[in-house]
Amino acid sequence: MTDALSRLLETRDWLLADGATGTNLFNMGLSSGDAPELWNVDAPDKIRKLYSMAVEAGSDLFLTNSFGGNASRLKLHQSQDRVFELNKAAAEIGREVADKAGRPVVVAGSVGPTGDIMAPMGSLTHELAVEMFHEQAEGLKAGGADVLWVETISAAEEFRAAAEAFEKAGMPWCGTMSFDTAGRTMMGLTSADMVKMVGKIGHAPVAFGANCGTGASDLMRTVLGFTAAGAEQPIIAKGNAGIPKYQDGHIHYDGTPELMADYAVLARDAGATIIGGCCGTMPDHLRAMREALETRGRGERPTLETIVDQLGAFSSASDGTDGAGPTRAARRGRRRG
Numbered sequence: 001m002t003d004a005l006s007r008l009l010e011t012r013d014w015l016l017a018d019g020a021t022g023t024n025l026f027n028m029g030l031s032s033g034d035a036p037e038l039w040n041v042d043a044p045d046k047i048r049k050l051y052s053m054a055v056e057a058g059s060d061l062f063l064t065n066s067f068g069g070n071a072s073r074l075k076l077h078q079s080q081d082r083v084f085e086l087n088k089a090a091a092e093i094g095r096e097v098a099d100k101a102g103r104p105v106v107v108a109g110s111v112g113p114t115g116d117i118m119a120p121m122g123s124l125t126h127e128l129a130v131e132m133f134h135e136q137a138e139g140l141k142a143g144g145a146d147v148l149w150v151e152t153i154s155a156a157e158e159f160r161a162a163a164e165a166f167e168k169a170g171m172p173w174c175g176t177m178s179f180d181t182a183g184r185t186m187m188g189l190t191s192a193d194m195v196k197m198v199g200k201i202g203h204a205p206v207a208f209g210a211n212c213g214t215g216a217s218d219l220m221r222t223v224l225g226f227t228a229a230g231a232e233q234p235i236i237a238k239g240n241a242g243i244p245k246y247q248d249g250h251i252h253y254d255g256t257p258e259l260m261a262d263y264a265v266l267a268r269d270a271g272a273t274i275i276g277g278c279c280g281t282m283p284d285h286l287r288a289m290r291e292a293l294e295t296r297g298r299g300e301r302p303t304l305e306t307i308v309d310q311l312g313a314f315s316s317a318s319d320g321t322d323g324a325g326p327t328r329a330a331r332r333g334r335r336r337g
């Protein structure tokens, strides 16, 4: 237990993670269709600003701008031969910002899905997935990331391939899945399934949990599912700031800083240790979350009724752990954290 995240977890009973990389970069002028990872080299000042905004808002940990930095995703931008370079640059800028913070701040190297469907359902083999994740992991490691962080994963096969790649790179790691389909991941996993799956991984994560998905309420229900299933590692909660709504040609998230402050405290009461936001979460949300975590005492483990009262309705009646709901949903567009 010598990595920076484990050390920080020993001294604190909660950590504030960061917010949305995508939402913040779009606000800085990124166009949808652009590869944000190219900015690590072409516009490093913007990436420095992105990280600094999270640190200044009180984050103890932030994710690097490398979510789509694997060969399969970068190929869409003819940059598949720049995986190492772009990931190293993402982590180097992160290292620089974290080391200037004046308090311990963890640089977590973000690794998103390959975007391909894995065998046996799809054509991406386990070996190739491990190779792709490994290439990215080595770049993030070379740039000085403290831990690796695979996120927004929906298939157990892909989560396991990432774990194997991180072991090859000799790096500690965290991993989150997105439970966006009536409480399950797109590939049908429930919160309890994930706890079971994580328990069988040899190179165990430092922490694991959920990110993105639907709204903050659904994510809270998933966190309750993790604790009910006997999660052994610290739990990560990175929920979206409310529910996405299409408005005037843009996606808006309706969650206010006050709502995210309530969510942060509820997530801690539910058993999460690393708490942050995902899509729609801006520095104002993070500041409100930090203040709430620092000033409000711990409460009872919230019931589903409390969650609905404070954060709004769930998107589905069941979270799937009772056997209800769909098992495998049709594939939809990818999302970025």
Ligand SMILES: [Zn+2]
Pocket (backbone or CB within 6 Å): 211, 212, 213, 240, 278, 279, 335, 336, 337
């Ligand atoms: Zn998200």
